[in-house]
Amino acid sequence: MIDELLQDLYEKKKKSISRAISLVESRSELAENILIKISDRIGNAYRIGITGPPGSGKSTITNQLTKLFLRHNLSVGIVAVDPTSPFTGGAVLGDRIRMSDIGLNENVFIRSLATRGSLGGLSKKAVDAADILDAAGYDIIIFETVGVGQSELDIARASDSTLVVLVPESGDSIQAMKAGLMEIADLFVLNKSDRPGANSAVTAIRSILQLKDISDGMWVPEIIQTVAVENKGIEEIFHFVEKHKSYLTSTGELEKNRKVKLAFRIKEIVSDSLVIELWDDERREILSKSLNEIIKGLSSPYIAAANIINNYKMNKTQEL
Secondary structure, eight states: OHHHHHHHHHTTOHHHHHHHHHHHHTTOTTHHHHHHHTGGGOSOSEEEEEEOSTTSOHHHHHHHHHHHHHHTTOOEEEEEEEOBOTTTSSBOOHHHHHTHHHHTSTTEEEEEEEOTTOTTSOOHHHHHHHHHHHHTTOSEEEEEOOOOSSOTHHHHHHOSEEEEEEOGGGGGGHHHHTTTHHHHOSEEEEOSTTSTTHHHHHHHHHHHHTTSOOOTTOOOOEEEEOBGGGTBSHHHHHHHHHHHHHHHHHHTHHHHHHHHHHHHHHHHHHHHHHHHHHOSHHHHHHHHHHHHHHHTTSSOHHHHHHHHHHHHHHHHHHHO
């Protein structure tokens, strides 16, 4: 079953790509096997993260930028990470609706995924989905995230180039953003720049950039003003991506950055696996019994945690 699915995936058959992503997203028993088998085909796609506050026009920029990639004979896979639906737990599919005019193109694949509680607005399964699109042969993979501004490292760790989209109204809050969105950007896109306050917002961004410790040879984030609904400034974003990719490749930073991000991802996979293994019925029972003692002041959370960990270690030793 898997070999047939993967063969169709390598031939860019959308139904098989969608099926593979669904298996990964649902944590199917086949998911890990699929991701292992495609590992020798991963690493060719260039990954772009587009994030920013809600309503800043990320989907419109993604839509217009994809059209430009297509005109340059590049295929594009889009992982649009939506807020989790409070009713179904799935993606609300808003991004797919907004990008319907490119979704039918044979060289574009769009998949909406739910954040599933990821504070950075990027589901962990979104990275696995990107690997599948990479293995399928897409040249460009775009992550478009909800950009909630709480843990933006998620998008930076998944992407080669990170675009932070702001609007003129963001000007007054840019100072507050500097510890989050402002720190991860390779490019700032000031969208809807035909609105009042655009110049002030650009000035505010530049003032923040001056505070960054940038040594010789380091990439200096750029600022591009756009009006995405009118397709203004999109070509400049396209050229930026080419320029940034060239910089990363020529300096060796592309491979270096990917190794750092891969190490983090492996640690995350290991941590998730250990958490799942640790919390069996026995350890949950120890936790439950510890709560009353802690509330009465007869124990502490640290003692309870130590007891749970020691129980886990003892059981693992017995298994050996």
